[in-house]
Amino acid sequence: MLGAIGVVFGDIGTSPLYAMKESFIGPHPLAADPVHIFGVLSLVFWMLMMVVTFKYVAVTMRAHNKGEGGSFALLALISRTVEGGKWTAGLVTMGVLAAALFYGDAIITPAISVLSAVEGLAVAEAGLAPLILPVSVGILIGLFLIQARGTARVGAIFGPVVLVYFATLAVLGVTNIMARPEILGALNPVWAVRFFEVDPGTAFLALGSVVLAVTGAEALYADMGHFGRKAIGISWLTLVYPCLTLNYLGQGALLLGNPQAVSNPFFLMAPEWARLPLVGIATLATIIASQAVISGAFSVTRQAIQLGFLPRLSILHTSAKAAGQIYIPVVNWTLLVAVVLLVVGFQASTGLAAAYGIAVTGTMFITTCMVGVAMFRIWKWKPIVAWPVIGLFVVIDGVYFASNLTKFVDGGWFPLLVAAVVFVVLTTWSSGRRIMRERLAEGAIPLAVFIKSTAGSLHRIRGTSVFMASSAETIPSAMLHNIKHNQVLHERVVILTVQIEEVPHWPPEKRSVVTRHGEGFNRVVLRYGFMDEIDVPHDLANTPLAGAPFNLMTTSFFLGRQKLIASKRPGMALWRERLFAWMNKNSESAMEFFKLPTNRVVELGSQLEI
Template structure:
């Protein structure tokens, strides 16, 4: 984004530091030092309020909800891990070595990745309670000027979300990395591409999770009802999936409360059945905790052992949901649920299945259901179906969260976001994406018909997202946490090498379904890159075609009248007069009594406090009654609906006028807004003449421009009506553009621009208050 200068400001702008003895004469100020009023205002913002204290009872309640929302996916992985690890059956000559080796891999994978990496490390890298790939990217962009989608100005960096570090040896290392990233355009683009790729893989995970979880659970019925065909299994799975996505409109909070008891029963069931299998079949299975069995497994099976890693990695499916769904809950709640319930129950489930397979290796294809004792088979089957349905919730919620982050940072077309909880800001529902995911998920289920190929695709999504998280976290270690370089290297070496090793295995299955997530990633990445490219081109057009200060003053001076009311001209520019203004006054040769250029700016921060939301400065002289407003939002924030947005804007504008008067030592008496019905009014002893009697050359500044008078003008204009003036642009590739660029802009971007929501939709502006100015932008 443009760094912007304030050259368009008139000499009489308040964006200057005035010695107490200097007096404003209405037309000229003596030479003075320049100070940006936005920067001045940002210095007076209150600090970050203390976050609401989460009590122990609330933490436990959230921990209970996470069971139903976050852990359904990883919790149902015992349904298909062993069958995916040994798709061709267990080698009858090496049953003990194969089973113990595979179990040892599962135990240490579960311990290393979900427990140590995510629960103990990654969750700490949250952006004020928000997790996911874009949260990591935003943290990096906040500490280094590497963002290609938003460039905070100096006043933005004074937000409570930014931090200042004291010099240290570690800080020097951080500074070197910071300089390296900031000076390299290639590094900036790779960083953004990495974040987008991770986001696309999470979306792909959100599509594949429901398909494999539900289908694998329903297939278990064939253990008792062998006469059922696969067509029936697929039809039942599709019905369940449609019902699942239909429930999403209830919201994460309600879905979590509804699903959590079911998943809790599921974890208790698989834990208890695991214990039963251990002591009933082979209590010596605990030998698998000895890592030597992993070595023996690879020594005996060699390439087959390496191929089996594609099945082993499925034991950590849904792990990324712990981080991506963090905005719905809290760090402690996720940690408590995993360490006290999820992790021990999963270990018992896998160990129990392995104990059963040592005795019945021929049942590996249906190891989960075959290992269930006959008296509890049907109750466990019913619970498995319910748990599989719920398993999908984790990645669906994570998909909603990460799409919202992408959209807020300008990398995804605008979609409708519905907040489903008044208590937890991160709990959202996106209707368009919900139904799109449902359609894709149903198509995959019908097309693949079994879990083998879906599992191959699933593994690529799981490992790819983890590698992206590891890479971004490595940068955060050095850049933000100032961690010792040896610890950083150890982290990257241990987790990076393990995940790369798994990736080599899952990529081997590319032709057996592994191509699917790469197709998803390619499609969503194309959408994101196209939207970013087109949006950046539109912004550059605005910068290059903004109205010059002299032109603005001349056009305003030529106007013979001011329209009643307030005109809010929506623009992408935090600095400068947009081209929309020229198009507007060419069609309507008049401007409103009060004019505000409004720029909604999304920053790489979690959220912006309400008192920090708006920054104002004047445009030209006071007589013009023209302001610039920058409304700042974090990627977790949602634009307020129209009435609340207006209320906050005018409240902040009034505070700006009062603080500005205090800064210039002008008389200022706080008053309450009141309706102005008569032509001549009196406020606190001041006689306010008719507005049309105030000329731009008035010398009576003490009376005409004191605070009470200006607030009265503002309130009168507000009561006369507020009109939003929005540019309705057609975007076309500029002349001489290459064919690929013409296709990208004229076809791909215009398709997204036309079929997705407009920026004004987020404010829910009534059509009676909306004025669109048609333009053509050649980019």
């Protein structure tokens, strides 16, 4: 539970820094009068109840893939069940779009969280206002610079620090509630209804800012594999939800007595002497929240690579014990540049808040649709139960998403632009790989035919050759090129295919499947889950092959490397083919990705029109 508090709830825990403020002074400002204060607080409380407690904790977290959550894990889970059905393509599109929106979230979260915390400097001391931007940029640069060192040591203090932060939220809330105890009446949902009755248009627009209170709800689901559904659920119900509720009520109590405090109610709740320490505590909490979403971006990227939506990238492990602690340099530096440009471009958390909501509500809406499929196809819920539940979720998410679309011009375009770019990249790589496999298959020779017609006439030399093959049925192009140029084969030939299954982890005892074809030929399939670490030499050493035991020093690994040429053949648009060819050219070598020894690898190149 302590670990979950430190990692999972950092994002949603920092929402009080800006959610109430943006509801009243955001793109669609509200008057700080009792009707609006009570109405907004009632919406916040019941939205946390319906979206986080009911939708995510009670329902969505049931849709786990061997304990793992998140859009790709959910997509893989559903794909196994509805594979080949008429909805498969649509489900894949939704899953990829949810992942694309997540990257927009991963850029905005560090920017808005750190900036909103550092803005407390101006509340504590007006003369410190010019320091907000440089201090925020400095903290963010430092945060990304330490990623390569790993988060194991820093992670050990995450839980206690966030625990102190939540305690601070509760104390500030209770202190202000005691001054205006009537604010507790805002827990009555009647106030939310009255808000819409008095001012329906403004209430609808206000939903776009109120939804900021649930930013980070998706993290509960995505990080489920690290801590488990039970730990996350208990932590939410017993600590996080009560502390957040008390703090929001405290901000409302402050506004009842002092409407001018709407400029920054979170920091103005504290007495003057405590505001500077509060900035420190809040900044630490936002750094932790940012760390969680950065680590999430690394994890999602690795899943995308394993599932075939991204090219091979350099993945470094920062912990000898925890396989999940990884660092992907290209993702880290891309996020850093985007986050710093975002902070410098928007310069205030208010501008960023307009951009934040669309990414959050868009992801939540897609998750709802995919969970709806899980209800019917996996859990086999009766329609009389499933339709009302999923209908309620669709209405809630749809209304909040529609409200956020009204902030498109104010900054909402940014996450949609990021999502569009990422979506194009993900789908281009996936489609390009499929087209490339089809082109390679056009001239492929079945293994049985090759052995019968050719293998016996070739000169054989000592040792083992391993040919990496994308297809488990045919002869890989690298073998054909090797025969064409060298006219020899090793006495033992292994045709190796690595398959990524749609489960997070594949049992090690079922890792390899060996088929012996005679004449020294072995077909080996190594299976991995989409969160497993791939280590081909290690797993081959544990695979029983025909002949002598596997010896790395007498083995040569043959890899095919295709130079792709964009053409007008049916497939993708010419510009997408060129993008795919560029991505393929700049992807990490299969040698490094599969952990092959550098001095035992032979690469054979060829050209391929796509």
